[in-house]
Amino acid sequence: MPLLGTLALWLAFLVGLWGAITGFVGGAQGRADLQQSARHATLALLAALAIAVISLEIAIFRHDFSVAYVAGRTSRNLPTFYLWSALYSGQEGSLLFWAAVLSLFAVLAQVLTSRRHRAFLPYVAGVTSLVATFFIGVMLFAPANPFTRLPFTPLDGSGMNPQLQNPGMVFHPPMLYLGYISITIPFAFAIAALLTKKLDTEWMVAVRKWTIVSWLFLSIGLLIGMWWAYVELGWGGYWAWDPVENAALLPWLVMTAFLHSVMVQEKRGMLKKWNLALILGAWVLSIFGTFLTRSGVIASVHSFTESPVGYYFLAFLVAAVAACTVLYVTRLPLLEAEATLESILSREASFLFNNLLLIGLAFSVLWGTLFPIISEAVKGVKITYGVPTFNFVNIPLGLVLLLVTGIGPLIAWRRASTANLKRQFALPVTAGVFALLIFLVAGMRDVGALLAFSFGAFVLGTVFQEFARGARARHRQYGEPTWLAVFQLLSRNRRRYGGYIVHIGIVLLFMGFAGMAFKTETEATLRPGETAELRGRDGHLYSFTHLGISQYNTLNRYVTAALLEVKRDGKAIGRLRTEKRQHVDALGNKTFEPSTEVGIMSGLRVDLYVVLAGLVNGTEQAVFRFTINPLVWWVWFGGFVLVIGGLIVLWPGGPATGGTTPPRSQAGYAVKLEPAQ
Amino acid sequence: MTSDGRMVGRADCTRREFFGAIAGVAGFLSQTVQQSDSQTGQVYDPARAGRSQTPITAADNDKSVQGLEKKLRCSCGCGLDVYTCRTTDFTCTYSPALHKEVVGMLGNGKTPQEVIDAFVAQYGQVALMSPPRRGFNLLGYIVPGIAVTVAAAVLFVVLLRWTRQARAAAPVLTTAPPDATPAELERLQRELDKLPG
Structure with missing residues (x-):
């Protein structure tokens, strides 16, 4: 199998090169035979990489420890569930996974793209083949071949890092990779549009859904990553501004900006240069994120070990940025807007400010991530740009962005009149001010949280008003009951109303984030029967009674579990279990340091979060950390709502989600007053 | 407790x-x-439960100690502050030692700022979770805010210029005004204002 896998990689490399050459040459010379060969090459690339992936999975499932990758990341007693994820749990395997998924997306792009955009496809095949070939090249020429064999075959493997043995880690990396990888398709279309000089809005229509797909996968990947960090790492939070987390956030922010500004191009033929730059930028940032993760240039708990692979990515990144810049600059004269901005009080302008904030936030995150390197390079001083600094810089920007989320939909396209603004803003502003007063009266004094809740209420007011007016209009016109009218709104204009659902998700996420300002925690040493008490900011007194320690063996680990009875204001509400896990191989040898499993009791108001720190002198007397995390449930629920909104936007069909540019007469609510005859 | x-x-x-x-x-x-x-009997195999812990003391739960430790970075390379690391990564040997150092210094009568200064003197600025807001480090705090503010101001000016250009380029209405009374036009405007977003 390792030999077959290596052969498949070499074959994929050659096919990828062929696909890239025939794609670009066929496109440039208009040769149908080369163009067809490029399309066929994408299929052959997929087949070769599928063979490589299957070979690696077979090696993993057969416990073929002669393969270094298999020996380094699995063991005989690793549960089957995690054997699957071993494919992408390490540097080499994840590169193979990346290349394979990219080749799958490349084929889908060729198959699913409508005939109208056929002119782009040879170049799309060329770009996707080139990028995939780069990844395969890294595997073959950098020391990153997943099929490299050991000089001997160990009896058992080293096993998988315990922190990766969590359901979150089975789904988080592939989702994030799917997001990262699928950005290559809109990027390929953008390059194709630049090369063919067909820079009207048509190419944008071809990539819009692909961008939503990427955005959705990245969103899911980020959310599952947050959940994994919360339940597995044990520090009581879900976002630590780690460089690798930041690297995933950057393209997400840029794509979010694109998904807003693309509407301006579709409706008004404006912002062509900007939208193209956003697509190119999102892809460059995805490669930059990969470089950060794999180079070890910045310390991160998530990153792969430091390796020369990073230099390959850096070289590729520099070459790609240079090529994109040259191509972009030479095509600028072809990217003139078809219309002009009529008023600064228009939705077009509000989208521009929304884009400014999203890109500003992306810059801010990038700046914070790189600032330690800049400081060391310029001043020779090593510094830490930690969580407090990131929060200090980014929370204000995030809050303004939340406010703009509510303002955008309230302003009319083209030009908003004063009367229109008054009418549109009345309800949402009232909701925001009302929420602010309620929380002030309730005693909340944290400025950040107050603004988050107040702006959140403002955005919810906006969304409610939009649904209410739309539903009322349908009720008047078609006599539909409210529930049916809302359903019809969603189904007939998925993009607009699905977008509003996404906005609700964002509000819920912000409310969850704000809740962390009210976290309370304490540590305690308890003998069985003893109780620790902690008052939450929800006003309740929570008590945790240590019931005892048990030890047992299961699957690939020895477990030490502490059981606690939990009471709220003296009334029992359940039991929590927190564990120490000592992972072992099939021979009973310890494979990693003992890891901690958090005990979590999740509720709408607070999460009770208990960590077993360890035992005192090997007795049942145990040290615990108790944390009360308010509103965390709303983060997961907000994420769920956001994904549902994204799926509604993405769902095929529907009158408003067709693939054509609306006629100019439909742009906005312009009314032409005919002169008297 | x-x-x-x-x-x-x-x-x-x-x-x-x-x-x-x-x-x-x-x-x-x-x-x-x-x-x-x-x-508090012995468990079957204490080694399975990780490193033995010492009972929590009042100093461990002291809010001022915790607050101070949240400003100091653990030197194990985890990127976390001392408090979070010592209450999360129970295999780390650095954060408990740093915690003892903090408690010891405070016990010896040092103020929190003196403890911070002592850490910076010993480990360098990298020991702080947030770099001091002075000198070159100030750029780390203000550049994003300034960049966004300047960009917003530039965008505002550019948009104003675009709208003026659009108005100047708009064709002048040479035909007769619409055949409607001011009241009718006002009513039309009101209806237009009622149209959603």
Whole structure:
């Protein structure tokens, strides 16, 4: 199998090169035979990489420890569930996974793209083949071949890092990779549009859904990553501004900006240069994120070990940025807007400010991530740009962005009149001010949280008003009951109303984030029967009674579990279990340091979060950390709502989600007053 | 342990638990035990539970100690602050040592700022979770805000210029005005304003 896998990689490399050459040459010379060969090459690339992936999975499932990758990341007693994820749990395997998924997306792009955009496809095949070939090249020429064999075959493997043995880690990396990888398709279309000089809005229509797909996968990947960090790492939070987390956030922010500004191009033929730059930028940032993760240039708990692979990515990144810049600059004269901005009080302008904030936030995150390197390079001083600094810089920007989320939909396209603004803003502003007063009266004094809740209420007011007016209009016109009218709104204009659902998700996420300002925690040493008490900011007194320690063996680990009875204001509400896990191989040898499993009791108001720190002198007397995390449930629920909104936007069909540019007469609510005859 | 760090026993002891405890004490006294406290007996294999812990002290839960430790970075390379690392990564040997150092310094009468200064003197600025807001480090704090503010101002000016250009380029209405009374036009405007977004 390792030999077959290596052969498949070499074959994929050659096919990828062929696909890239025939794609670009066929496109440039208009040769149908080369163009067809490029399309066929994408299929052959997929087949070769599928063979490589299957070979690696077979090696993993057969416990073929002669393969270094298999020996380094699995063991005989690793549960089957995690054997699957071993494919992408390490540097080499994840590169193979990346290349394979990219080749799958490349084929889908060729198959699913409508005939109208056929002119782009040879170049799309060329770009996707080139990028995939780069990844395969890294595997073959950098020391990153997943099929490299050991000089001997160990009896058992080293096993998988315990922190990766969590359901979150089975789904988080592939989702994030799917997001990262699928950005290559809109990027390929953008390059194709630049090369063919067909820079009207048509190419944008071809990539819009692909961008939503990427955005959705990245969103899911980020959310599952947050959940994994919360339940597995044990520090009581879900976002630590780690460089690798930041690297995933950057393209997400840029794509979010694109998904807003693309509407301006579709409706008004404006912002062509900007939208193209956003697509190119999102892809460059995805490669930059990969470089950060794999180079070890910045310390991160998530990153792969430091390796020369990073230099390959850096070289590729520099070459790609240079090529994109040259191509972009030479095509600028072809990217003139078809219309002009009529008023600064228009939705077009509000989208521009929304884009400014999203890109500003992306810059801010990038700046914070790189600032330690800049400081060391310029001043020779090593510094830490930690969580407090990131929060200090980014929370204000995030809050303004939340406010703009509510303002955008309230302003009319083209030009908003004063009367229109008054009418549109009345309800949402009232909701925001009302929420602010309620929380002030309730005693909340944290400025950040107050603004988050107040702006959140403002955005919810906006969304409610939009649904209410739309539903009322349908009720008047078609006599539909409210529930049916809302359903019809969603189904007939998925993009607009699905977008509003996404906005609700964002509000819920912000409310969850704000809740962390009210976290309370304490540590305690308890003998069985003893109780620790902690008052939450929800006003309740929570008590945790240590019931005892048990030890047992299961699957690939020895477990030490502490059981606690939990009471709220003296009334029992359940039991929590927190564990120490000592992972072992099939021979009973310890494979990693003992890891901690958090005990979590999740509720709408607070999460009770208990960590077993360890035992005192090997007795049942145990040290615990108790944390009360308010509103965390709303983060997961907000994420769920956001994904549902994204799926509604993405769902095929529907009158408003067709693939054509609306006629100019439909742009906005312009009314032409005919002169008297 | 109460929310302010005070240990308490079980307050709501039921009758069964009470008699169970009596029976337990009787049993305890009647047998020859190798251990002084049956409730804190040895577990089967202590090594499976990780490194042995020392009981929590008042200093461990002291808010000022915790607040100070949240400003100091653990030197194990985890990227976390000392408090979070010592209460999360129980395999780390650095953060408990740094915690002892902090408690010791405070115990010796140093102010929090003196402790921070001592850490910076010993480990460099990298020991701080946030770089001091002065000199070159100030750029780390203000550049994003300034960039966004300047970009917003530039965008505003550019948009204003675009709208003026659009107005200047708009064709002048040379035909007769619409055949409608001012009242009708006002009514039309009101209807237009009612149109959603």
